[in-house]
Amino acid sequence: MGKICKIVVCGGTSVGKTSILQQALHGKVETPPFKTIEDIHVAIIDTDRGAKEKVQFYDTKGLDVSTYQELPRQYILMADGFILVFSLANLDSFHQMEQLRKSIKKERDFKDKVCMIALGNKADLVEERQVSAESVNTWEKKQKVRSFEVSATDRNSLVEPIIYLTSRLTQPPAKSSFLSGGKKSKSVDP
Numbered sequence: 001m002g003k004i005c006k007i008v009v010c011g012g013t014s015v016g017k018t019s020i021l022q023q024a025l026h027g028k029v030e031t032p033p034f035k036t037i038e039d040i041h042v043a044i045i046d047t048d049r050g051a052k053e054k055v056q057f058y059d060t061k062g063l064d065v066s067t068y069q070e071l072p073r074q075y076i077l078m079a080d081g082f083i084l085v086f087s088l089a090n091l092d093s094f095h096q097m098e099q100l101r102k103s104i105k106k107e108r109d110f111k112d113k114v115c116m117i118a119l120g121n122k123a124d125l126v127e128e129r130q131v132s133a134e135s136v137n138t139w140e141k142k143q144k145v146r147s148f149e150v151s152a153t154d155r156n157s158l159v160e161p162i163i164y165l166t167s168r169l170t171q172p173p174a175k176s177s178f179l180s181g182g183k184k185s186k187s188v189d190p
Contacts, residue, residue: 005055005169008075010100011085012093013062016121019152020085021059024162027155037061047167055166057083063096071100076107081169082116083161088149089128094120094135101143117165118147124154 009017018036019029025043039059044052058079063069084100086093097118108114120136122128133149140147146164150157 005053005080005166006058006078007055007081007083007165007169008058008060008071008079009083009085010060010071010075011062012087012090012096013064015062015085015087015090015093016152017062017083017085018059020083020119020121020150020158021057023152023155024158025057029152045162045166047170048163049167049172051170053166053170063100070103073107076104080115081165082114083165084116084118084145085121086118086131087122088120088131089122089125091130094131094139098139098143101145115165115168116145117161118145119161120147120149121152123149123157124151 009021011017018039021039021041022029025041036059038061041057041059043055043057045055047053058075060071060075063071082104084097086097088094101116101118104114104116118136118140120131136147136149139145146161148157148161148164150161152158
């Protein structure tokens with residue numbers, strides 16, 4: 001276990017950010033849903049390398065879709081990674097997620113590689129779907145952000161995305177060639 005990773009979970013109001021975290025980390029969703037002001041969840045996550053990593057998830061207040069609000073700057077600057085959440089049953093939340101991605105990249109100066117994933121929540125609400133799988137796939141390829149269709153009511157749909165992001169954030173550093181290559185130095189006693 002290395003450093004503690006900080007993941008900011010952000011998106012519009014009522015897209016299911018808190019429910020996703022509750023289901024993924026605790027195996028249940030509190031009902032009735034409530035508006036989150038801010039919350040922090042801490043979990044030990046198994047990575048795809050078999051290592052266990054400690055992660056702090058920052059559950060942020062939902063951003064109003066009708067009047068585009070920006071994610072507070074302190075979240076953008078302190079985060080190691082981001083989970084952008086939108087509702088597959090709300091096209092405006094999908095567009096807002098793209099605005100979030102742009103503001104994060106802008107604040108992080110585009111040169112700073114930012115690790116993020118997008119979660120299209122409410123995949124179980126097929127009849128209410130407003131965001132097509134084709135739109136999500138096109139966006140994913142264009143923006144180079146991995147996306148997943150999930151449901152806050154199905155814990156199994158949440159495992160892969162969280163392991164994926166945690167694994168990307170906790171990659172072991174590449175081995176240094178500092179001591180392995182070139183000439184070896186000799187000690188000289190005075």
